[in-house]
Amino acid sequence: MASDSDLSCTGLVRRFSGHAAVDHVSLNVPAGTFFSILGPSGCGKTTLLRMLAGFDKPDQGDIYIRGQRMNDVPPNRRPVNMVFQHLALFPTMSVGDNIGYGLKRQKVPLAERRKRIAEVLEQVGLPGLEGRNPQQLSGGQRQRVALARCLVLKPTLLLLDEPLGALDLKLREQMKVELKHLQKAFGTTFVYITHDQSEAMVMSDQVAVMKDGRFDQVAPPEALYREPATPFVAGFVGDNNRISGDLVAVQGELAEIRLDDGSLVRGRIASDDLETGGRVDLFIRPESLVLAGDALNSGYSGMDACIRSTLFDGANSRVEAEGAGNNTLYARLPQDGSAPRFNENATVRLAWDPALARVFGARI
Amino acid sequence: MRNLMQQPFRTAVLVLVWGWLLFLVLAPNLLVVGASVMTRSPGTFISLPLTLDAYRQLFDPLYLEVFLHSLYMAAVTTTVCLLIGYPFAWSLSKVGKQRQVLLIFLLIVPFWTNSLVRTYALKLILATNGLLNSALMSLGWIDEPVQMLYTEGAVVIGLVYLLLPFMILPLYSVFEDLREDLLRASHDLGAGRFSTFIHVIVPMTLPGVLAGIMLVLLPAMGLFFVPDILGGSRNLLVGNVIKNQFLDARNWPFGAAASIMLTLAMAFLMFAHRLSKRRIGEDGV
Numbered sequence A: 001m002a003s004d005s006d007l008s009c010t011g012l013v014r015r016f017s018g019h020a021a022v023d024h025v026s027l028n029v030p031a032g033t034f035f036s037i038l039g040p041s042g043c044g045k046t047t048l049l050r051m052l053a054g055f056d057k058p059d060q061g062d063i064y065i066r067g068q069r070m071n072d073v074p075p076n077r078r079p080v081n082m083v084f085q086h087l088a089l090f091p092t093m094s095v096g097d098n099i100g101y102g103l104k105r106q107k108v109p110l111a112e113r114r115k116r117i118a119e120v121l122e123q124v125g126l127p128g129l130e131g132r133n134p135q136q137l138s139g140g141q142r143q144r145v146a147l148a149r150c151l152v153l154k155p156t157l158l159l160l161d162e163p164l165g166a167l168d169l170k171l172r173e174q175m176k177v178e179l180k181h182l183q184k185a186f187g188t189t190f191v192y193i194t195h196d197q198s199e200a201m202v203m204s205d206q207v208a209v210m211k212d213g214r215f216d217q218v219a220p221p222e223a224l225y226r227e228p229a230t231p232f233v234a235g236f237v238g239d240n241n242r243i244s245g246d247l248v249a250v251q252g253e254l255a256e257i258r259l260d261d262g263s264l265v266r267g268r269i270a271s272d273d274l275e276t277g278g279r280v281d282l283f284i285r286p287e288s289l290v291l292a293g294d295a296l297n298s299g300y301s302g303m304d305a306c307i308r309s310t311l312f313d314g315a316n317s318r319v320e321a322e323g324a325g326n327n328t329l330y331a332r333l334p335q336d337g338s339a340p341r342f343n344e345n346a347t348v349r350l351a352w353d354p355a356l357a358r359v360f361g362a363r364i
Numbered sequence B: 001m002r003n004l005m006q007q008p009f010r011t012a013v014l015v016l017v018w019g020w021l022l023f024l025v026l027a028p029n030l031l032v033v034g035a036s037v038m039t040r041s042p043g044t045f046i047s048l049p050l051t052l053d054a055y056r057q058l059f060d061p062l063y064l065e066v067f068l069h070s071l072y073m074a075a076v077t078t079t080v081c082l083l084i085g086y087p088f089a090w091s092l093s094k095v096g097k098q099r100q101v102l103l104i105f106l107l108i109v110p111f112w113t114n115s116l117v118r119t120y121a122l123k124l125i126l127a128t129n130g131l132l133n134s135a136l137m138s139l140g141w142i143d144e145p146v147q148m149l150y151t152e153g154a155v156v157i158g159l160v161y162l163l164l165p166f167m168i169l170p171l172y173s174v175f176e177d178l179r180e181d182l183l184r185a186s187h188d189l190g191a192g193r194f195s196t197f198i199h200v201i202v203p204m205t206l207p208g209v210l211a212g213i214m215l216v217l218l219p220a221m222g223l224f225f226v227p228d229i230l231g232g233s234r235n236l237l238v239g240n241v242i243k244n245q246f247l248d249a250r251n252w253p254f255g256a257a258a259s260i261m262l263t264l265a266m267a268f269l270m271f272a273h274r275l276s277k278r279r280i281g282e283d284g285v
Ligand SMILES: Nc1ncnc2c1ncn2[C@@H]1O[C@H](COP(=O)(O)OP(=O)(O)O)[C@@H](O)[C@H]1O
Pocket: A016, A021, A039, A040, A041, A042, A043, A044, A045, A046, A047, A048
């Protein structure tokens, strides 16, 4: 057990009527980390978080917080606090009483309580709002009150269950940045669960990608994006193109793949279970695709594709093209004036550096 | 177009509602207020001059005693209803949705039978040679029939039996609104079960408790047929006094004054209920 780790779990399992909602999850979160668990709805995130908070018990495995085994410690005795999906502010209490609730349970005297409530409100950017009712606040303000209610207790670990889900897009963008700043300012270890990959990417130091109750990959956001370890991560984190074909040859790091129309493409091998002749998927990001005329970088791989449409979306503009072997591809259109205009049904060559493409065995 | 279609309907509804309130609620109540400040008259029931004699009579020790005893029985009834209804409503809100519908249905079924009939049924159970005594004797728990009918207890049992659903339903609705997450949040912030109950559950369900009290306490003082059937001559309710003044003693002003007292008590409870819904911070910070 690493002594500087705030949270560490080994082989956690939680079954509901035979089906494992959390299936042998192990994790290790160093102190002061913003740790996100990212996964589609129903993959077991909330179940995992509930076990960390103590609302539920694992069927197997252990939970350690700062080296202390927590399995049998009830929620009110764990050095852990949780921001709930719907915040769960007490509607019968003022903002100040909501924040003071935990302090009062710890029998902190009134004067001290008031001081700490005022301090934490200041820190989350809501000075002087003690007397308000939570119902009078905006969504973003309520969010901050829910955070302050936990942070005022100085927990070892703060758990957050998709707290930004209820906010509108603009506010969510703003809160993402703010949450990250708050986490750095307080230095508290955050365990944040979300199904929104952009939230996880922007805020986190480490992201665990969860699928069907298991962790597929745990890595910093950039590594997750550049070096996805499984086809699921490659497809789930960020936009990606998937090109299917048969593996015909392996040359060192690179795989040569025959598409269904017979043309050949290349990409870097990302898993060690590939067999020549087997079905594989090649993943290449839209921004790694180069729209090339004839001038083609010698080392590049590529295919001919037919333009279907241009999707203008500011900095995120793309063309949709139909490539060899019925593969639909998206390529980013640079908005610096360098991209040519395309006519529908024009044929272009889409090229890429094989080192940026990742090849996995296809899972059928 | 839509407005044109809606306007006549809206007007009709408004006229109906206001008409209802004016002729069936406001007018009768004004008549009662009027009657309460007039003089008793053998021939025409009420006559001039205006006087507050009826209200003075309310404080006659004889009647004051009836009122207090009535209030006491109503309070016991309400307390028993609350003690049974609170946990009942709580667990009702926790069972599965389908079973919830069934249980609420069962709670409402007795309303389909006239309450007078149900009170007589209760009499059959509580009577000296009734079902309960027979059952207890055949079980060997008692040797002689116990006097249950015509006691204060019988009246309270009758009132609780008739009024319990009125306590359970508003409580059920506040427990339904009590999200599980709030209890978890309380637990998570360091509160134990008892603390959570006192600081979260009680304040959240208080409006339901007060609504239940309102729906039980006042009616409990008015249900005159329960003491008539189960209570004998000593366990009277305010309702019995009012009924007697109008139908037997023919003292309309006094009966009217007594019923106005009940209305005022109700208004006071409603005011308290409103206050409780206003959410006030406990530290005042
Ligand atoms: N209390 C429960 N009883 C039965 N099944 C549950 C329970 N809680 C969660 N599940 C199941 O476990 C799986 C994971 O749920 P959850 O952890 O809520 O997913 P997420 O938070 O990632 O959306 C789901 O299939 C869900 O139906």
